[in-house]
Every structure is written in structure tokens, then in C-alpha cells.
Amino acid sequence: MKRYLSSIAILGLLAAPASYALDDDFKQKIVVDAGRQEVSLKENRVTFYDDVEVTQGSIKMNADQLSVIGSEEAGSEVMIAQGQPATFYQMMENGKPIEAEAHEIRYELATRTLTLTKQAELKQEESLVRGEMIRYSIDLQEMVAQGGENSRVTTIFLPQQLEELEQYQQQGNQE
Template sequence: MKLSHVSLLASLLFSASSWALSSDTEQPIHINSNSQNFDMQSNQVTFTGNVTLKQGSIEIFADKIVVIRPQGKEGREVLEAYGKPTRFSQLTDDGKTLKGKANKLRYELENEFLKMTDSAELTQDDSIIKGKVITYNMKTQKLIADGGKDDRVTTILQPSQLNNK
């Protein structure tokens, strides 16, 4: 089966309340880079060169981050991060650290939707989900991992985490 719905495994791997520190989205976004290019016509800002983004406990490290604000409306921003790999981390409400990496990350703020593409990996407490594409809808708490055409999804659950559930 090429497409693996792993929300059941994800619930074992990551408890529902542990996906995000709930106050993160209320914090300002700070971005540092070597350069930035702002296109007022398209409401798009491109940050390049050793880019770091921080919002609350969320940290993203990338070669390039593009921030798009559709129709110029605040709160609907889309963040696209590129790197080999792009890395992110976030504290959870229960004090654990969620880490991920992929060659491309896309986060839709309004929809609370994260998509990790190309060599995607999500880890917490030494448990890991790997695939070509990992998507996570934070509103519905559904995670989907896809191995792609030629690969499979790999999930490694640590026994200590399973025993704590």
C-alpha cells in the first residue's frame, strides 16, 4: 500500500495535545536572513541565505523562506521553506520537543496545515515517521505519510512511549 494513513500510529507516537504549543500562533514571527526581497504586487516576501524563523517555540532553519499573504489579508499567510534539508522544531504543551526535516516545508496559517515534502521526517522522543511526503492537519489532528512511487513509509515507535500510553 503506497499511501499509509498513520493517524492511529501518530496518536501512539504523538499525543493529540502534544502537537503544538497552543500559544505559538499568538506570537509575532521573527525572520532573519542574509537578504530579503519584497514584491508588493504579489504580497510576497522572499528571504534567502541562512534563514531563521521564530514564532514562540517554533523555529525553522532554511536556505530560503517565502511568505505569501493572499489578497494581502493578515492571518492567511502561507510559509514555504526550502533547504537540504529545511529543519524545524517546536515545543509541545506537555514540554516535549517535536522536530522535523524535509527539503520543502509548506505551512498554511489559516488552515493550520503542514506539508513536508522530499525526505520528510518527523520525530519526538526518539520515535520517528519517515516518508516522501508527510502532511498534518492540526485542526482535525490527522497525519498522512506517503512513501511515494518507489519508497515506503517507515515508522519507528520506542517501547517506552507505547508503555506510557
């Protein structure tokens, strides 16, 4: 029960009022900068190598390798970043960034979902969630974290943030 409550607390911190992603980010062009790229038209895949940098508005991804898998529908591409670690950064509307890192980051553009695997971390300010797998929906502000075979999920947050969460929850109950 205690683990469940701390997961609820950290989710509340990550989804605090006005902490939505900058909507303008998703209207910006995606720019990929890399040392090398390979294209497979047959597989509808472009793979970038060597210090890969991706930007889209305030979104920034860095990886050793990035595969972009296309689909019939524009805007439904999937990006799979791999690195030691690969990183993701996005500024939220409240001016507080979300930062993520893992050995693999899967970013599904259509659903705006990040799936972090292998030594995954998701951080906003001093709040931190660590696990073997973290799935985070940017739009829905929902997160699921799982430990691995020999590891558990770790959540770290400050007492001040717990007070803010409690106040936020009380305001929501009054409405």
C-alpha cells in the same frame, strides 16, 4: 493491515494526551532573520535567502530560502521553506518537542498545517515517521504520510511507547 496499525500507533504517539501545541505560540509575532530579502508587491510575496531563521514563540524554522506568500486576510499567509534540509521545531504543552525536516516545508498559518516534501521526517522523542510527503495538522493532531515512486513510509517507535498508547486507548474506551 500491519502498516495501517503502525500508522495508527505513531499517530497516537504524536497525539498523546496533553501533547497539543503551545497555544501561546500562535499569538506571538513572527520574526524572520536572513542574509537577504526580495519583495514582489505585485505577487504579494517576500522571499528571504541565506541562512533563514524564523521564530514565533517556541516555533523555529531554518531554511536556505523562505518565501512568504501573503493574502487578503491577515494570518492566512503561507510560508514555503526550502533547504538541504529545511527544519521545523515546536514545543508541545507536555514539554515534548515536535521536530520536522524535509527539502521543502510548507507551513499554512491559517490552518496550522505543515506539508513536508522530499525526504520528509516528523519526530517526537524517539518516534519517527519518514516518507516522501508528510502532512501534519498541528491543531487537529492528524498526520498523513506517503512514500514516493521508489520508496515507502517508515515508522519507528519504542515498545514502551506502544504500551503507553495501549493504556491511553484503554482509558479512552472506558470514558
